[in-house]
Amino acid sequence: MPFYRFELVxxxxxxxEGGTDLDDDIEAMDSAxxxxxxxxxxxxxxxxxxYYILVTNEDGExxxxxxxxxIH
Structure with missing residues (x-):
């Protein structure tokens, strides 16, 4: 499972905001x-x-x- 990092920027x-293993990019976007x-x-x-939530993958992309x- 890929690892994703979340930051408030x-x-x-x-x-x-830490990171977690998720199934894919779509799940990472939903988590954001x-x-x-x-x-x-x-x-x-x-x-x-x-302000925004920045999500990067384990390679920093x-x-x-x-x-x-x-957000409403």
Whole structure:
């Protein structure tokens, strides 16, 4: 199973949210969405301030960059 890392980022990495083994990139994107929702529930002040969840694979390649602004 591939390993994916999740980070909360603005102009630099703000918080390393850790990593996990997941089946594929789609599952990593779904996990990023759930993480973004949880962060906004706890910290609604981060919305509309250019924060995003950055997901990279075990090789450091970017899988998705999910802006918190797109979460409803």
């Amino acid at each position: 603005n102009t630099k990495s703000i918080e390393d 969405d759930m993480l973004a929702r949880r962060i906004l529930e706890e910290r609604p002040d981060l919305k509309n301030r250019h 970017e899988i998705v960059r999910l802006p918190l602004e797109v």
